[in-house]
Amino acid sequence: MSEDLKQVPVGDLHCQRNTFAREFTTTCISCSEKPDKKGFYQVKLYDTILFPEGGGQPSDTGFIDDIKVHNVQRQKLAHIHYTKQSIQVGKQVHLTIDWTRRWDHVQQHSGQHLLSAVMDQAPYNIETVSWNMGEKRCYIELPTGTVKVDLTPEVLANVESDVNKLIVKNLKVVTHVQEADHEDTERPASLPADYVGGGIIRTIEIEGLDKNPCCGTHVESLGQLQCLKILHTENVRGGNTRIFFLFGQRVLDTLDASYTISRQLNALLTCPPENFVDNVDKLQKQSKENLKKAKRLLESLAVYTVNDVEAALKEKPFAIVYKEDADMDFLSMVANVMRDRKVLEEGAEKVVILAAGEKNVGGPIVITGGNNDIVQKTGKIVNSVLSGVKGGGKGRWQGKAQNWKGMENLEQALEQLQA
Ligand SMILES: [Zn+2]
Missing domain, CATH: 3.30.980.10 (Threonyl-trna Synthetase; Chain A, domain 2)
Incomplete structure (x- = not known):
């Protein structure tokens, strides 16, 4: 007689006859010799209280003695329990179910x-x-x-x-x-x-x-x-x-x-649930308004920053703008104002370094100049002084820093551009 015939068929399982059976004793009638590719042994029990997936209802989970059953599937009339340890064939086993799930x-x-x-x-x-x-x-x-x-x-x-x-x-x-x-x-x-x-x-x-x-x-x-x-x-x-x-x-x-x-x-918004939506709506509008205001303020700050850059470039061939609490958006604003005001004339031996981000966190860096040679030369100096920076690019050198350690030495290192 084949092992399949010895098994109680799906349709007449103990779990189908008695929804409320949480424990059960039965016999193991077969177990695969090796685990499958996913590491599961396929175990056939004579009967079971663990429902095999079907009819839209997911499979139960539980234990065969103290070995976890991860899944139970129907194959034609047969039922297969999936475990990560093998079960001894012929052994009488004690089944328990994850009742909360069932x-x-x-x-x-x-x-x-x-x-x-x-x-x-x-x-x-x-x-x-x-x-x-x-x-x-x-x-x-x-x-x-x-x-x-x-x-x-x-x-x-x-x-x-x-x-x-x-x-x-x-x-x-x-x-x-x-x-x-x-x-x-x-x-x-x-x-x-x-x-x-x-x-x-x-x-x-x-x-x-x-x-x-x-x-x-x-x-x-x-x-x-x-x-x-x-x-x-x-x-x-x-x-x-x-x-x-x-x-x-x-x-x-x-x-x-x-x-x-x-x-x-309720604690965060300090209002009762019926006012949550109005309150969040108000906060979102305020936040949008504040973002607009902040952008306008940053734009005027960018103008002042470019004034400083222009003043610096009158004295030296380079200018450094490093702001800890700024980001790429601010650097782009500064770059745009510089372009509009033609701060760097075509061909000029002048270069500007823009960097942002906290000392330990790093952030974006942009190098722009009057010609590509001075941009590349400056890029090399930046790389040698700031160990955490990676970047490159022709005409406009762009990169990212893991941190800004050594930033205080950059000014001095750039003096060699004058030589
Ligand atoms: Zn149904």
Whole structure:
């Protein structure tokens, strides 16, 4: 008998029969000899409480004895556990599950069935075409391009209210099973094409409301969903609309995260949440205004700086402008004013060094001159005096410094240009 036949098939797994099993004892029936390229051993157990990814529900994680199970996948009717250590074949093993992760998946998945069932019925009458369980948020996708329903905020509020009323009603959720290969059994379109040669078809029923073929793990009654919060909608290709939602613990976790941020903003902005938007809007406008003012002040500072450069060039063939609290924008302003005022005449034996940035942090450096020879000569001197500088370029020498150590020696070193 092959090992596959000995395994309980996906569809009839212990986790599918009992959502709430958190511990389980079973037997290891095979384990790959070597890990795969990603370092995982593929382990087959006789039965499992760890759900293999399927039907939109991610795989569970947990432990086989004390060895972590990172992933569980279905292969046809078989189920494979992925571990980083091998498991002894024939050994009786103790399985445990990451229950927080599983319970979240249960709430989102059963919740999706309920939300889709409500959308499917009057007065909405829109069938769900797909769904996604994200790590933070889930969505159902609806073909709103072909259906005449406008998902306005009022409509979505009604949907949310309808679903929450059904949760309070605490309707039972029951599972029906049929042999997949039986001739009376209708094969659901959602069943994977490779799910053949036996197996079980499961139908999840929300009593009196909805029946849907599904392999996932589900709540026993709607009360276990706690509540639904619809977040927002997004229009996607093909005229479809996605409705993003949260069920159960995710609603509380998301509220907690939002509330923490709200408290932090409250302290920063010193205003209540209802004034956050106005307050931030005001701050952004102020900040733009301040930036404009700062630019105007820098422009006038650039003019004064160029006055100094002109004065210096009357005495010597070079001028150094080094400003610790300036940046490339300021250097460009100075360079522009110099160009407009023709400070460096074509061919003149004159050179100007512009540098910015804190001593220990460094920053940009630009060397411009009346001719290329003097620019290159100055570049060499800069490189020999300032060890942290890299740069080059014909006509206009441009570079960057890791720091400005040695800047105080540059003036003296440049005296050789006079010789
Ligand atoms: Zn499902």
